[in-house]
Amino acid sequence: MGTVFSFDVRGCSDLSRARGALTEAVAFLHHVDRVFSPYREDSEVSRLARGEITSGQCGPDVQDVRDLCENMTRRTGGWFSPWYAGDAGGWDPTGLVKGWATERAARMLASAVPSAAVCVNGGGDIQMLGGPWRIGLADPLNPGALAVVVQVGADAQEVAVATSGPAERGCHILDPHTTEPPAHALAAMTVVGPSLAIADAFATAAYAMGDAAHVWLEEQPDVEGLATSATGVTWETSGFSRRTR
Numbered sequence: 001m002g003t004v005f006s007f008d009v010r011g012c013s014d015l016s017r018a019r020g021a022l023t024e025a026v027a028f029l030h031h032v033d034r035v036f037s038p039y040r041e042d043s044e045v046s047r048l049a050r051g052e053i054t055s056g057q058c059g060p061d062v063q064d065v066r067d068l069c070e071n072m073t074r075r076t077g078g079w080f081s082p083w084y085a086g087d088a089g090g091w092d093p094t095g096l097v098k099g100w101a102t103e104r105a106a107r108m109l110a111s112a113v114p115s116a117a118v119c120v121n122g123g124g125d126i127q128m129l130g131g132p133w134r135i136g137l138a139d140p141l142n143p144g145a146l147a148v149v150v151q152v153g154a155d156a157q158e159v160a161v162a163t164s165g166p167a168e169r170g171c172h173i174l175d176p177h178t179t180e181p182p183a184h185a186l187a188a189m190t191v192v193g194p195s196l197a198i199a200d201a202f203a204t205a206a207y208a209m210g211d212a213a214h215v216w217l218e219e220q221p222d223v224e225g226l227a228t229s230a231t232g233v234t235w236e237t238s239g240f241s242r243r244t245r
Contacts, residue, residue, distance in 0.1 A: 001032070001033050001037065001122070001123070002039070003098070003122065005026075005121065005123070006120070006121045007022055007025070007105075007109065007118075007119075007120055008118070009109060009117070009118055009119075010116060010117040010118075010119075010130075011115060011116045012113045014113065018109070018113050018116065021109050021111075021112030024108060024112075025105040025106075028104065029101055029122075032101040035058075035061055036061075036062075036065070036093060036097045036101075038094060044059065045062070045091070045092070045093070048091065049092075065100060066082075066091075066093070068096060068100060069082040069093050069201075072198070072201040072202075076201070076205035078177070079209050080095060080096070080176070080201045080208075082096070084174075095201060096197060096200055096201045098200065099197045099199060100196070100197040102121075102125055102126075102127050103127045103160065105120050105122075106118050106119070106128070106129055106196075107127075116130065117129070117130030117154075119133055122196075124138075125163065125200055126160065126196070127195075127196040128152050128156065128158070129157070131152040131153050131155070131156040132152055132153055132154040132156070133152040134149050134151060134152070135149065135161050136148075136150075137149070137161070137163065137190055137226070139228075140187040140228055141228065141232055147188075147228065147234075148244050151243065158194040158195065160192065160193055160194060160195055160199045160200075161191075161192050161196075161199065162196060162203040163188055163191075164188070164200075164203040164204045165186065165187055165189060173204060173208055176208065182207070182208050182209075182210055183210075184210030184211065185229055185231070186207055186210055186211075186230070187229060188207075188228045189206045189207040189226075189227050189228075190203065190226045191206060191217070191224070192223065192224045192226075193222050193223035193224070199223065202223060202225075206225055206227070211227070211235070213225065213227065214227070214237070218237050223237075224237045224239045224240040224242075225237045
C-alpha cells in the first residue's frame with residue numbers, strides 16, 4: 001500500500017502459531033494491495049474505474065468495503081466520500097481501506113493467538129486488541145516530537161487510533177462538497193475508538209469538516225477526537241483526556 005506496516009504480539013506462548021498467523025496476515029495485506037490499489041493497472045479498483053468489470057464481478061472484499069463506505073458516508077453526513085470529482089469521477093476507497101485492512105490483519109492475529117495482545121500499525125493508523133500499549137501521537141508541527149501519548153490498559157479489548165492531515169503526505173484530503181482542499185487550517189485530526197476501519201473514515205471526515213467536527217464527534221458513540229490547528233491551537237472531545245491517562 002505504499003507504506004510501512006509493523007506487527008507486535010505480546011504474551012504468546014506458541015511462537016510457531018504466531019509466526020504462521022503473521023505470515024497469513026501479511027499475505028492478506030498484499031492481497032488487499034492487489035485488489036484495491038488505484039496505482040496498479042491490474043487491481044480490481046482500477047479495472048472497475050475503467051469500466052472493464054462491474055462491481056458484481058469483483059470479489060467479496062470489494063463489496064464489503066463498498067458497503068462500509070456507504071455506511072460511513074451516511075454516518076458522516078457525506079463528509080466521508082469514496083467518490084472523487086463527483087459520482088462521475090470514479091470510486092476510490094483509499095480513505096478507508098487501509099484502516100479496514102489493518103483491523104482485519106489484527107483480528108486475524110488475535111484469532112490465531114487469542115491469549116496474546118496484538119498491535120498492528122499500518123502507516124501510523126493502529127489497531128490494538130488487548131493491552132497494555134502506549135501510543136505516541138506525532139506533533140504535526142514539530143517533527144520528531146510527540147503531541148500526546150494514548151494509554152491502552154491491560155484490560156482493553158479493542159482500541160484503534162487513526163490520524164488524518166497533511167503532515168506526512170501533504171494536502172491529499174478534499175472537501176467532498178467542493179472537491180477542493182478544505183478551507184480551514186487544521187494540521188491534524190486524530191480519532192480514537194474501538195474499530196480502525198471506522199476511526200480511519202471518521203478521522204478523514206473530521207479533518208475535512210475542520211472545527212465543525214468538534215460537535216459532530218461529541219455526538220458519535222464510542223469515539224473521541226483531538227485536533228491541532230496550523231497555528232498550534234488544539235481542541236479535544238470531552239472524553240479524550242481519559243484516553244491519555
